[in-house]
Amino acid sequence: MLFVCTGNICRSPMAEVVFRWFADQAGLGDRVVSTSAGTGEWHVGERADSRTLEALERRGYDGTRHRARQFSREDFDRNDLVIALDRSHERILSEWARSPADVDKLALLLSFDARADGALDVPDPYYGGPTMFDEVLGMIESASRALFRQLEPALRR
Numbered sequence: 001m002l003f004v005c006t007g008n009i010c011r012s013p014m015a016e017v018v019f020r021w022f023a024d025q026a027g028l029g030d031r032v033v034s035t036s037a038g039t040g041e042w043h044v045g046e047r048a049d050s051r052t053l054e055a056l057e058r059r060g061y062d063g064t065r066h067r068a069r070q071f072s073r074e075d076f077d078r079n080d081l082v083i084a085l086d087r088s089h090e091r092i093l094s095e096w097a098r099s100p101a102d103v104d105k106l107a108l109l110l111s112f113d114a115r116a117d118g119a120l121d122v123p124d125p126y127y128g129g130p131t132m133f134d135e136v137l138g139m140i141e142s143a144s145r146a147l148f149r150q151l152e153p154a155l156r157r
Contacts, residue, residue, distance in 0.1 A: 001034050002075055003109070004093060005085040008038030008068035010133070011122050012085055013048040014140045015109060017056055017063045022148040028155045035079075037071040039092045044068055049126070055133035059141075076102040083109050083147070086121035112150060113143035 003015035016036035023032035038044075047053070048066045056063040073096055076082065082105045084090035090108055097103045110116040122139050125132040 001032065001081045001083065002071075002079040003034070003036040003083045003085065004039060004071055004089050005036070005122075006038055006089070006124065007040050007043040007126075008036055008070070009043045009046060009049045010052050010124065010126055011136060011140065012036035012038065013052055013063055013066045013068075014056060014137050015083065015085065015144060016066065017061045018137075018141050018144045019148060021061055022144060023155075026148070026152060026155075028152070031155050033079075036066070037069050037075060039071055039089055041070045044070055051125070051130060051133045054130065055137045058134065059137060071096070073098060073102075076105060080105065082106050085109055086124075088121075109140065109143045109147070112147040113139075114146065115142050 001019065003012040005012035013036050016034050020029065020034040023029045023034065046068045048063050053063050076097065082093060084093055084106060087108065090106055093106055094103055108120050109122060110120050122136060125136045
């Protein structure tokens with residue numbers, strides 16, 4: 001599973017870490033690959049934004065191993081699901097898709113969360129402060145929990 005945002009330093013690293021945590025907590029970490037990438041190349045090789053790491057740490061997650069990378073078309077081959085954090089990412093990924101099968105792998109993270117109340121975009125916290133990062137992490141946790149619950153029965157088979 002691959003989570004995608006713009007620069008791969010804020011939202012998608014949060015989703016990668018949180019989803020992996022759910023899998024590990026359920027004893028299914030060995031059956032799930034949770035990674036992330038960005039649509040842009042600006043931050044390739046960098047750690048997650050310090051505010052991302054701080055927000056994750058405040059909630060007991062460890063994001064220190066993350067290094068940003070850019071999405072490549074081969075990521076469609078390596079992943080069963082490609083989860084966009086907002087509709088702009090979904091649009092870009094749809095344009096990069098090489099086949100209907102690639103498009104079928106795309107989903108919006110918030111589309112899995114009934115509590116999102118119809119919202120589809122996880123807001124970009126980059127220009128916000130710590131409170132914004134915490135709010136975004138909360139949205140990602142809720143949607144990731146819902147996504148994991150949907151996938152868990154298949155993972156247990």
